[in-house]
Amino acid sequence: xxxxxxxxxxxxxxxxxxxxxxxxxxxxxxxxxxxxxxxxxxxxxxxxxxxxxxxxxxxxxxxxxxxxxxxxxxxxxxxxxxxxxxxxxxxxxxxxxxxxxxxxxxxxxxxxxxxxxxxxxxxxxxxxxxxxxxxxxxxxxxxxxxxxxxxxxxxxxxxxxxxxxxxxxxxxxxxxxxxxxxxxxxxxxxxxxxxxxxxxxxxxxxxxxxxxxxxxxxxxxxxxxxxxxxxxxxxxxxxxxxxxxxxxxxxxxxxxxxxxxxxxxxxxxxxxxxxxxxxxxxxxxxxxxxxxxxxxxxxxxxxxxxxxxxxxxxxxxxxxxxxxxxxxxxxxxxxxxxxxxxxxxxxxxxxxx
Numbered sequence: 386x387x388x389x390x391x392x393x394x395x396x397x398x399x400x401x402x403x404x405x406x407x408x409x410x411x412x413x414x415x416x417x418x419x420x421x422x423x424x425x426x427x428x429x430x431x432x433x434x435x436x437x438x439x440x441x442x443x444x445x446x447x448x449x450x451x452x453x454x455x456x457x458x459x460x461x462x463x464x465x466x467x468x469x470x471x472x473x474x475x476x477x478x479x480x481x482x483x484x485x486x487x488x489x490x491x492x493x494x495x496x497x498x499x500x501x502x503x504x505x506x507x508x509x510x511x512x513x514x515x516x517x518x519x520x521x522x523x524x525x526x527x528x529x530x531x532x533x534x535x536x537x538x539x540x541x542x543x544x545x546x547x548x549x550x551x552x553x554x555x556x557x558x559x560x561x562x563x564x565x566x567x568x569x570x571x572x573x574x575x576x577x578x579x580x581x582x583x584x585x586x587x588x589x590x591x592x593x594x595x596x597x598x599x600x601x602x603x604x605x606x607x608x609x610x611x612x613x614x615x616x617x618x619x620x621x622x623x624x625x626x627x628x629x630x631x632x633x634x635x636x637x638x639x640x641x642x643x644x645x646x647x648x649x650x651x652x653x654x655x656x657x658x659x660x661x662x663x664x665x666x667x668x669x670x671x672x673x674x675x676x677x678x679x680x681x682x683x684x685x686x687x688x689x690x691x692x693x694x695x696x697x698x699x700x701x702x703x704x705x706x707x708x709x710x711x712x713x714x715x716x717x718x719x720x721x722x723x724x725x726x727x728x729x730x731x732x733x734x735x736x737x738x
Contacts (some may be wrong), residue, residue: 388460388508390604391558402439402735408602412548412559412593415457416586417450418567418721420610421730423575430583433591434605437734444609446676447471447638447699448721448728450567451482453608455529458506458560462678466504467689468528469677471635471722472711474642474692475501479633479710485524498528506530507560515547515561533560541565541589549596563589570611574718597738607731611719612637617704619662624654633694636705637722640694648695655696663700664724668693699723 389397394407405411421441428435445456445463447470455461455468463469473480475496478487485492506512511532518537520526526535536547544561551559569582593603614636621629625641628651634640643651648667656665671677671693672685680686698706705720721728 404735404737410601414561417564419607431587437736439734441730442733448609459504464677464680464685474633493524502528545592570719602737604735609721632708639698639706641696643695662702
């Protein structure tokens with residue numbers, strides 16, 4: 386997508402929304418967590434967004450922020466860029482890819498972001514990025530946005546002023562990121578808080594359409610959708626734990642790493658135990674079937690392959706797989722990561738003002 390948006394008008398793919406085909410000034414607003422199916426169900430709360438031209442596209446697997454945002458800005462798949470999930474096995478540690486640490490240890494020196502993820506964003510161009518000010522200088526920002534020009538905001542309303550000023554100053558492409566919907570869905574689930582956030586996000590879109598200079602095209606997309614799992618948490622059985630060395634990934638794309646010599650046993654045990662609630666796949670199946678997308682040269686690198694587990698548990702029901710080491714300050718109500726339509730379908734919409 387970024388390479389296509391940065392290309393000359395008239396050279397963009399036919400599947401791009403019509404307003405983008407001839408656009409020469411573009412603001413791309415990435416709304417974290419806004420799934421297309423959730424947008425359709427809440428259309429009455431988002432009149433500005435739903436009036437835009439376009440439809441649904443498919444995100445990557447796993448449908449998680451670190452992997453999807455990196456794919457969005459590099460135009461590459463997780464199989465290529467190597468950010469294969471929320472928590473990745475780096476050999477010496479399980480690294481949280483958004484925070485770039487393991488437990489309380491910062492891993493930036495041990496695993497340099499530009500080495501872990503080597504593909505330059507935005508086709509190597511220096512693009513203004515309007516995102517939370519506190520994200521500037523973080524390791525994940527270095528991994529997926531290095532070389533860009535940070536234009537940080539501290540209040541969501543500043544996104545409007547910042548984008549409008551950049552376009553007025555002559556920028557042809559602005560990348561903006563807003564994470565309110567994702568935060569509320571995780572913490573509160575669907576309901577009145579989520580509805581209020583959809584309404585607030587629609588205000589943001591409407592304000593952008595009002596503030597941007599005439600002739601500017603506003604495009605909207607997302608990284609993933611959400612499903613509400615609530616208390617539907619699956620704790621691994623003792624039979625599984627007996628074969629297990631450790632876990633990585635996340636609750637809706639959980640990687641199991643087998644004890645030495647027990648890979649096949651773990652695949653069978655997981656299939657027998659959880660095949661009625663989740664897709665169960667071995668590492669070999671994931672690679673051969675390109676679940677994480679195709680790789681250049683047709684082959685996932687050994688370095689990236691080593692970041693995967695032996696068995697993937699990918700729920701198709703509204704459940705999540707527990708890992709006691711994968712926890713935060715509160716229990717997540719909505720989650721993502723799996724391959725269901727609620728998680729995989731995201732909007733790609735545009736309107737020229």
